Amino acid sequence: MSKLSLRGVVKRFGDSTVCDGIDLDVEEGQMVCLIGASGAGKSTLLRCINLLEAVEDGEIFLDGEDIAVPGLNPQGVRARIGMVFQSFNLFPHMTALENAMLAPRRVHGRSRADLVGEVEELFTRFGLADRMHNYPDQLSGGQQQRVAIIRALAMRPEVMLFDEITSALDPQLVGEVLDVLLMLKQQGMTMVLATHEMGFARQAADKVCFLKDGKIIEEGPPEALFDAPQREETKAFLARALK
């Protein structure tokens, strides 16, 4: 079975069905990009995978175990599935290093001494060794977002979810954050991204899923989806997005 498998996932807000029977398979080490117009349901789908939203119906399998069952403690799942958001949400009164060590200390009960070498290594790997003792307001948006990624990685997740992580950045800072994703891919991380960065999806994704009105209406390898889309809706979206 795939690393992450969704079957018939349904999420409603009141009368509105935002995820409408989503099936999705993400293999170990794959990068899957979710694309689609604003409001298509990309963020909500990621939030369902991370149990930030309770689903109305369907199954979400992580390593073959259904994690969408009522009563399951979401904290345990969130320790295994990291998520990074558009807004960095770093604690302003803590240094970058302290921010990154907080969750493993609280959730896994690991000591500072046990963690520090490993987390410093992440800062080095992602080009922030000289910034780890800075506070968030001393860092650029791109650096803060890289710290947010390191913070999620410090939990040693099996899967990472990224929700429009470059949308709040100045254009010149987008590349440094996308480079981190490419490094993670090289290291074999399993990833699902909601993104408006079509160039990046085309270059880096193993699979691209086009969402419309809460459904994946077309999916495939990027060369197929971008160069030979089958559905009129996909063609129309890409014509607008790539203009």
Ligand SMILES: Nc1ncnc2c1ncn2[C@@H]1O[C@H](COP(=O)(O)OP(=O)(O)OP(=O)(O)O)[C@@H](O)[C@H]1O
């Ligand atoms: N908590 C909520 N309560 C009610 N409706 C919501 C809630 N969260 C999202 N929605 C609605 O669900 C729909 C899908 O939103 P979602 O943010 O998942 O789309 P998206 O594809 O990620 O869009 P974007 O690209 O703009 O981030 C939208 O119509 C949105 O208004």
